[in-house]
Each structure stands twice: as structure tokens, then as C-alpha cells.
Amino acid sequence: MTAVATVIGDLVGSRTSQDRAELHRRLGHALAEVNERVSPVRGLRITAGDEYQGTFATVREAVRATLLVRVQLWPAHDVRHGIGWGETAVLDEAGIEDGPGWWAARAAIEAAERAAETPAQRWLRTAYVVAEGAEGGADPALVNSGLLLRDERVSGLSERSVSVLRGLLSHETQRDIAEALGISASAVSQRVRADGLAAIVAAHDLLAPEGDR
Template sequence: MSEMKPSPVVLIGDVVASRAAGDRSALHRELERALARTNERVTAVEPLEVTVGDEFQGVYATLGAALDAALRTRLALRPTAETRYGLGRGDTTTLDADRGIKDGPGWWAARDAIVEVEELAGRAAFGHVHTAYRIAEGKDDPHGLALAVEAALDCQDHMVGSLSERSGRLLEGLLDGMTQRELAQAEDISPSAVSQRVRADGLAVLVRSAELLRELP
């Protein structure tokens, strides 16, 4: 007997403190570029798009793809602004395609997740936590996958939030498959300097973590 196909995963993201941005038009353009970059790299059921204000959302066939999209978008935007993400597994429907209005248990699970991230951000010890995952109410999680993913995300978020701007670019390049030599040329630094940052900042660990999470169904 074949296993049931998993429900899709909804991703809701928003820009942190966007109202305080000095140039909101420039920020919006950067957001659009970051979403386009992620959409080129991650296959989606419904690609990421801006919905209301500086909030954006997309739908993915697998949890791994949604997690990959969240990390890549955060890295692409991080030099300009920080972002937070709520991921929810469950069915979703589109009420208004033009305005990107969705409904359904998956969408509400993602909404609950991003609200929790926002609440955690108010506690200094969790300032780097920017991503949460929830399963829609009524969906089973017999092996505790959601808890394991949540633990991995907390650690990944803290490491990413602790990176310098340059190390963030290096991580983004590594995720795109660039070699350390290619990254050194792009950053105009020596290959040994790249290697030192990869080791000291745990970039190889972050890449391995992202690769493993990407395989989740």
C-alpha cells in the first residue's frame, strides 16, 4: 500500500521593522529582487510573491523546499533588512489570486508560526530566531518531525544571525555551489581567508544542515 502524498507547505515571510526603513521604495525593490532570486533556485507550487505591505508568501510541495526558500531569501535580503518566516503544513486554498489572499489549515498553521517568531523576537535570548514550522491542526506527527525541525531551525537561525555581512555572502555562494576559489575572487580576498571564515563561522556546518533539511518530504 503506497503512502499518502504529504500536504503542501505554506511559507509566509515578512520584513522586520520595515516601517522604520529610511527608503521604503528601495527596500521593496530589494525584496522583489530577493524573491525573484529564490524563485529561480527553488521549485515552488506557487512561487514567492509580495502580498500586503512587506509580507510575502509561497507554497511548496515539500518541507525541504520551503525551508530552502526561507534560508535563501533571508540571506539574499540580510545585507538590507532582516526577515522572519512561518511555515505551515496542510491544505491551502486561494480566495483571491490577484491579491494573494489564501485560506485553509496550512495557511493558518504558517500564520501561527510567524506570530510565534515575532513573539520570541521580543526576548533577548531568542533574538536570532527567525523561522518556525507548524503542522495544521488535526494533522498527525507520529515521529515528532516538527519538533526536530524546530530544534534544527533554532540552531540554524542563531548561526545565520551571528554571521557578518561577508560571511553571509559566502554562505549564499556555497549554497549556490560556488567553490572557495570562486568566492575568493568574487570577494577579492585570498582563498585561505575564505577557508578560515568557512571554518571559524561554521559555514560548512550550515551548508550541510541546509542540504539535509532540503531532503525533507
């Protein structure tokens, strides 16, 4: 078995949705778009109910993918992610997977849910856990500190600011974003400064493979 970065995600509060079919359609569309923009080992896919999973060769790519999924759906819908690092194995011909990497991702998403119940981390939506004995990966303290700050910043964004952020993450110019949203370039620039959008994008791009920066 080879160690990979595993991702388990779920929709937050989806059971109260008035149109669950439309919500799942939007989720499926968001996952498909993100899979085209990152390099998964096995693409993000809905597995059952409100949950989805995917695997990546590096923790960096997994972290990038979790931001992109959240930004695709926020603020209309929110998602929670657990990122694990460890070995996985395919158990049968249907492609069912198991192993320490998946156990770590499950522990991570449960940790994110518990942490969000505390005042200091109420906006946390992503956590990272390394499987016991796994080699490689990344330092959990470093990754989780970055995730906490990232999630707090994204959680405070309005719908218009998220629209600007989506454009920036796609490397569109501020002028092109302004034209697409029907607002002035100055208004876009003000949102970029006031909401720290440039810092979110810069951190996201630092995690990209060298050829994609």
C-alpha cells in the same frame, strides 16, 4: 484540498527604512532569485505592505527557501518567516487562498515573533506549525530545533561572511568566491571554519531533493 507547506514572511523593522521603495525592490529581486533555485508550488511573492507568501510541496523545500531569502538580504535587512503545513484552497478567480495551511503559517510567524522577545531565542526568525488534524508534514519539534540553531548561526554573520555563504550555497568553489570578493582563498577558508559556514551549507543540502544533492 491537498496539504502543502505554506510560507508567510515579512521584513523586520522595515518601517524605519529611509528608502522603502528600494527595500521592496531588493525584496522582490531576492524572492525572484530564490524561486528560481527551489521548486515552489506557488512562488514567493509580495502580497501587501512588507509581507510575502508562497507554497511548497514539502516542508524541506520551505525550510530551504526561508534560508535563501534571509541570506539574500542579511545583514542589511532582516526577515521573519512562518512555515505552516496543512490544506489550502483558492477562494476566487483572483487566486486568493485560505485554509488551515495558511492559518498554521500565520500562527508560526506570530510564534517566531514572540519567541524572539526571549533572551534564549532572541535570534529566532523562523518557526513551523502543523495545522490541527493535518496529515504528513514533519515533526514540529525536530524542525523548530533545527531552525533555532540555524537562525542563531546566521544572525551572527558579518556582511563579508554572508557573501561567502551565498557563494557556498550556490556551490561555488572557495577559490571562485575569493576571486569574486577580492580576497585570498585563505581568508575565505578562515571564515568558513570560524563561522561554521560549511555546517550551514551541509544542513541546507541535506534537505534538497535527491537529484539536487
